[in-house]
Each structure stands twice: as C-alpha cells, then as structure tokens.
Amino acid sequence: MKIKEYKNHIELSELSCFSVEKIFDCGQCFRFDPDPEGGVSGIYRGRKYRFTQESEDSVRIYNTSKADFNDNLFSFLSLDLDYDMMNIDIEGRFGGDVTIKEAIEAGKGIRILRQDAFETLISFIISQNNNIPRIKKLVEALCRECGEKNGDGYSFPTPEAIVDLGVDKLREMKTGFRAPYIYDAATKVAEGSIDLEGLKNLDTDTALCELQKIKGVGLKVASCVALFGLNKLDTFPVDVWIKRVLEKYYPEGLDINTLGNYRGLSQQYLFYYERYKNV
DNA sequence: GCCCAGGGAATCG
DNA sequence: CGATTCCATGGG
Numbered sequence: 001m002k003i004k005e006y007k008n009h010i011e012l013s014e015l016s017c018f019s020v021e022k023i024f025d026c027g028q029c030f031r032f033d034p035d036p037e038g039g040v041s042g043i044y045r046g047r048k049y050r051f052t053q054e055s056e057d058s059v060r061i062y063n064t065s066k067a068d069f070n071d072n073l074f075s076f077l078s079l080d081l082d083y084d085m086m087n088i089d090i091e092g093r094f095g096g097d098v099t100i101k102e103a104i105e106a107g108k109g110i111r112i113l114r115q116d117a118f119e120t121l122i123s124f125i126i127s128q129n130n131n132i133p134r135i136k137k138l139v140e141a142l143c144r145e146c147g148e149k150n151g152d153g154y155s156f157p158t159p160e161a162i163v164d165l166g167v168d169k170l171r172e173m174k175t176g177f178r179a180p181y182i183y184d185a186a187t188k189v190a191e192g193s194i195d196l197e198g199l200k201n202l203d204t205d206t207a208l209c210e211l212q213k214i215k216g217v218g219l220k221v222a223s224c225v226a227l228f229g230l231n232k233l234d235t236f237p238v239d240v241w242i243k244r245v246l247e248k249y250y251p252e253g254l255d256i257n258t259l260g261n262y263r264g265l266s267q268q269y270l271f272y273y274e275r276y277k278n279v
Numbered sequence: 280g281c282c283c284a285g286g287g288a289a290t291c292g
Numbered sequence: 293c294g295a296t297t298c299c300a301t302g303g304g
Contacts, residue, residue: 125286128284129284131283176300289299291296
C-alpha cells in the first residue's frame, strides 16, 4: 500500500481487497451511507470521513491526514491484515467447495472493520428483530440525543451518557423492548462489571460468555460484537441469513469449528453472497 | 390487517 | 433439553 497526502484528503493506492461499497454495505456498521456522488460517508470516533473508490486498488479518504490515518483509520480498516492470504486459508478450510469460492469472489473487497466495542454492542442489541434502515435510524437518534456534538456531527454516546438518559427516555425513542437491554449494557460498561477493552485480551469463548451476561445479549449479538468490536476474527455469527445459507448449500451440515482463524470473514462472504447476490 | 426484520427471554412440554 | 410465544415498532 502507498499513501499520498493532500490538503484535506489522502489517497491510498496499491491496495488489495478493498471495496468501499462492500465494506460499508455488508451489514457490519450502521453509521456509514452512500452519497449521491458515489462515495460513502460516515462517522468514526466522532469524525466524519468520506471514502471514494478511485480504481480497483486505490481509494481516497476525505477529512483526514497522514497522521490521522495512522492514528485512527489504519487499524479501523484492518490494513495490517493480508486479506489475500486469509481468502486462501478460508477456501482451504471449506475444502474449496463451489459455494465458498463463489461467495469469496462475490464478496472480495469486504474488510472486517475494527469498530468501537461499545458502539458495536449497543448497535447490535438494537439490531435484534429489526431491519437495517431502522437500526440506522435508532443509532443515529441515540447519537443526536446524547452523543457529543462537534463540527462533523454527533459522536456515539458514552456508556455514562446512556445511563444518564435512562430507560424511560430510551423507550420514548422507540427502541421498544430493547430499551432495558440497552440500559443494562450501558450500566454494566459504565460500572466496569463488563470491561470491553479487557475482553479483547481474552480467548473468544470466554469473551462470548462474558458478553452474554448482559441482558438481551445472546450468542448472535455477542458474536457480532466479538467479530466487529473486539477483533475476534474466529467468531462466526449465525443469524437468519446464515441459517438459510447453511440449510441451502450445506444440508449435510458444516462444522463451524473447523473453519479456522478467519471464519468470521468467511461468514461475511456468505452473508453478503446470500443477501445481495440477487439485488 | 398481515408479514417480516442480522434475536432473546420466558414459558412451556 | 428443544420448541413456541411474546416482545415494540415501522415498512411493504
């Protein structure tokens, strides 16, 4: 990868496996949206970025600098990882079957973002029995309600800010039966009975177990938090879409435990493949 | 009005 | 244990 710095943006070139469209539209994050000019804009760590795909292997990122990129975006975009290598590993783990080959081909360019753990936790609690447009609306409403306002928009709220908001206000915001779940998650993180940053250092199964101590967090939400917020690439969230994939393409059964250290990425390929291939 | 949405808890049998 | 039912809300 090469990086060039301009006045208000940078350009990354010689990239491999980097699709702006797929990264932000594969259902892993909820604060990024395509804009009419063909880019994708959204807020990370309270700062609004805009991404444009200039060619297959080059991307521009607006409202950043080389220093900011190194401090924040490099890790966020998991540019330290070799996705070509991971793709080969995944294909091998699946025995090189047709489904995974097609899914990788369709999803090539997806990267697993390293998002803020607390934001991921609350977002995926909101996601349960909900659809993506409404999840985005609720997340944005929460940011407006108690996030920190700056020139770029609203940052995602701190745990304390959500605790201060209270469960009644969360209900008023139409989060429905999820209100007490959101409140419990914020409380546990604010009190320190759940240490999200600490979970990053634990093995995946222990982290999943700890996350499920939060009300309204089951295995699926915990897996998404681990995968997108704790950098646990060896988690394989099973949702309705993945269930469909497994029944359809692997009726004999697929042992998820044999899918290797990057099985979370394979999950994203399969999700994207099934969800978007006919759209 | 009915169905579903990147689920999970409560309550059965 | 596994299977059902309920949970709020909004859009198709």
